[in-house]
Amino acid sequence: MKSFSEIETIAKRASRALGYSWGISEEVGKNIKLLEMFGISGVKNFNAFCKEFKGRKFQNITLIAKKNHSNNNHYCPITTGVNFLDQVNILDELIDLEFQNIAFPLLFLPFVSRASEVIGKKIFLKLDNTEFLLNFNQSIFTNLFNNNVINSSKMIHIKFLNNKDSFGESEWKNLLTLSHNTFVDENEGLKKSAAGAGLTDND
Amino acid sequence: MEIKLRDPKNVMKLSKLGSFHQSKLSFLRSFLREFKDWNYKKDLFNLDENGCGHVVYSFNKNNKVYSLICFGNKIDDHERSDRVIATKWDAAFTLYDGIPSKKDIERLALDVPKQEVGRLTYKELTLSRANKSIRIFNHVVEALSNGKQPDKEKLSKVGYLYRTTAVYGSGKFGLADRFRVKNRKEIFGPFRLEMMLVYLVRQFTFDQVNYIAKQRNPKKAVKLDRSICRSLGIGNSTGLGMAPFIVNHPTLLNNWVQARENALLTIRKIKNVNKTDFDLFKSTLLKFLTNITSWNTESEFQKKKINNLISDLKKIILHLDSKKNFKSNFLFNEIYLWSENNLGDECIELIVSVMMEPYDEIVDPLILQMSSDEEKYFDIPCNRTIENLRNILENNYSEILRIDFERKENNKNFWFISKNKEEPRLSDRFLESGSELEQPLAIARDINKLYEKISNQKNSMKISKFLSENNELRHIIRRAFIVEKFPYSEIQDNTIGDKLMPIDMLRLKLSFFGAVKFDPRSDKWLRITMFQGAPLPDELKSFDDQWIYNTIN
Numbered sequence: 001m002k003s004f005s006e007i008e009t010i011a012k013r014a015s016r017a018l019g020y021s022w023g024i025s026e027e028v029g030k031n032i033k034l035l036e037m038f039g040i041s042g043v044k045n046f047n048a049f050c051k052e053f054k055g056r057k058f059q060n061i062t063l064i065a066k067k068n069h070s071n072n073n074h075y076c077p078i079t080t081g082v083n084f085l086d087q088v089n090i091l092d093e094l095i096d097l098e099f100q101n102i103a104f105p106l107l108f109l110p111f112v113s114r115a116s117e118v119i120g121k122k123i124f125l126k127l128d129n130t131e132f133l134l135n136f137n138q139s140i141f142t143n144l145f146n147n148n149v150i151n152s153s154k155m156i157h158i159k160f161l162n163n164k165d166s167f168g169e170s171e172w173k174n175l176l177t178l179s180h181n182t183f184v185d186e187n188e189g190l191k192k193s194a195a196g197a198g199l200t201d202n203d
Numbered sequence: 204m205e206i207k208l209r210d211p212k213n214v215m216k217l218s219k220l221g222s223f224h225q226s227k228l229s230f231l232r233s234f235l236r237e238f239k240d241w242n243y244k245k246d247l248f249n250l251d252e253n254g255c256g257h258v259v260y261s262f263n264k265n266n267k268v269y270s271l272i273c274f275g276n277k278i279d280d281h282e283r284s285d286r287v288i289a290t291k292w293d294a295a296f297t298l299y300d301g302i303p304s305k306k307d308i309e310r311l312a313l314d315v316p317k318q319e320v321g322r323l324t325y326k327e328l329t330l331s332r333a334n335k336s337i338r339i340f341n342h343v344v345e346a347l348s349n350g351k352q353p354d355k356e357k358l359s360k361v362g363y364l365y366r367t368t369a370v371y372g373s374g375k376f377g378l379a380d381r382f383r384v385k386n387r388k389e390i391f392g393p394f395r396l397e398m399m400l401v402y403l404v405r406q407f408t409f410d411q412v413n414y415i416a417k418q419r420n421p422k423k424a425v426k427l428d429r430s431i432c433r434s435l436g437i438g439n440s441t442g443l444g445m446a447p448f449i450v451n452h453p454t455l456l457n458n459w460v461q462a463r464e465n466a467l468l469t470i471r472k473i474k475n476v477n478k479t480d481f482d483l484f485k486s487t488l489l490k491f492l493t494n495i496t497s498w499n500t501e502s503e504f505q506k507k508k509i510n511n512l513i514s515d516l517k518k519i520i521l522h523l524d525s526k527k528n529f530k531s532n533f534l535f536n537e538i539y540l541w542s543e544n545n546l547g548d549e550c551i552e553l554i555v556s557v558m559m560e561p562y563d564e565i566v567d568p569l570i571l572q573m574s575s576d577e578e579k580y581f582d583i584p585c586n587r588t589i590e591n592l593r594n595i596l597e598n599n600y601s602e603i604l605r606i607d608f609e610r611k612e613n614n615k616n617f618w619f620i621s622k623n624k625e626e627p628r629l630s631d632r633f634l635e636s637g638s639e640l641e642q643p644l645a646i647a648r649d650i651n652k653l654y655e656k657i658s659n660q661k662n663s664m665k666i667s668k669f670l671s672e673n674n675e676l677r678h679i680i681r682r683a684f685i686v687e688k689f690p691y692s693e694i695q696d697n698t699i700g701d702k703l704m705p706i707d708m709l710r711l712k713l714s715f716f717g718a719v720k721f722d723p724r725s726d727k728w729l730r731i732t733m734f735q736g737a738p739l740p741d742e743l744k745s746f747d748d749q750w751i752y753n754t755i756n
Contacts, residue, residue: 005374022643023677062671086585086667
């Protein structure tokens, strides 16, 4: 089995060999490792991307907008991802975004996952029919169960989720009441003797 | 009295870093202190009369076990090479996480001797190989098998029986990734697993030499005297592989140097120095003066350094002798300032190291700060502005910004990875091909490029906007924001100029490992010794903490 360290190093170097800058290649190395750690096929998808890289034209984005629709060519997942990550503090205000036609969209995913950590919000991402919940770059929850290469996406929707509870007040109250059953009800004697401070502290 | 940390722009100059010495902060010393109460065992000894076969040693405590599996191999003399191009070694080693089964040993016997072309698993933590110092090894076998102890003078010239030529960890060749072990308390300190491997390898060299001698002459053979064992370490040949490491791990580098600088600052701030502490400082300097006479080298560069060091050491000792009143306030600060004005870098940095000797209470907490979770600092803070970035460059790289990279001599070299051995190399960009595949290690040049590029950008521009059009500078922008938080993270020098001595970069790292006897074989590789004078594994419960200053005789 390859170690994650090997995966990161090889992906970084391969990215550089494609012509990306060292700085971007460092991001790619981290991302492929991240995908593999989350159980998503990073190496496979990156390898497929590398194979097609020379013979295929990609459209680059510099400034990301609310709606990003490519012309004839698919967006490059790496430059789109880098710019998404870099600009996420501004993009967050747009609440939801869409990207039409991203090539090898699973390579775009780790940038969004890292962006979730940067802004401190969960991000919901829908890639055609597949859904991903990106949890502050700590985990990725998805209904993607195969290990295949995804060559392109027609539409990716991204939604920044506000930090709010995933449960109702009554559910919380129920647990709170249960948790109180681990506490001791203090009688008068305990109130006087079990705490550290004095009963009068006027000195 | 205001005593400040030393300025990173001076400390992080290559000539200064290339003068660092081991200290109490060094990993092999702190490792031995931390592993004092671990139980050492020789679990398996299965060698033939030539020392080929396998041996297993272990350290264990509270159900936690680390095992070193050693493979002794037979190689021909013409196959023995310390260069990374070698494919066979006298011995190969791996540190295993737990107790290896018979099946594990069989599996590892196939892969460990192959080193870089073998495959390891997450159960193996570190990997290494070593070659005999053939003259010394044969001499010791000869002497022991004839019932005699070897010639100490001969031994002292080399200082070890075996030299390691690489120690790998952190996921290389399938080894366990760092994330699997980084939260284990017992190995939280830096390079603990690598130090454990090298330390146990040293024991293997003694056990192997004793065993071969015994097989050669069972009736007459004697064991290598314990005091001689103690005075032998493990050699190491180190090339350029270490140089990129210190550039590629900026926060780790910072934490090492910062710990050293914090220790120095705290010691300089001691108002009333205790006489016992002062005496220990002085006696350690005297011991070192004797010790350094056993540093042998053919390198004119190093000979000059050693001679200057000896001469400066004599000066400082005279100066200390002349001090009638050791009770003067801030004595160590006074000594430090005197050293800065009167001594060269080699001796100043030795004094910094030796000043730590009396102060476990200062040094020990700092050891815990010498690791780094580098991933935490990887993301670029893209909502910062060009003005912020410009300030960082001007405040932290002012010396570097003075270097003129239009001049050929400042731009002479390039770092690259050899296709043949996947190892770092350095070459002349004007004479050799390949500079288009240069590694991103020319930090000073790239900082200058970045500074020039932002010179005509608006102060208020966000880094995200700048990056969207200048991603070729992304790696260097990342570094600039790291140096803002970690002032000792950057070498404040030109790593591609014609005056570069790559061995300065190696020495910096090796000094933190705790290496001694720096013996440069060229400007690109050197030999060193580790654990010379150290207690043997069964002596760890109680040992002399200044063991590293003891001499072989």
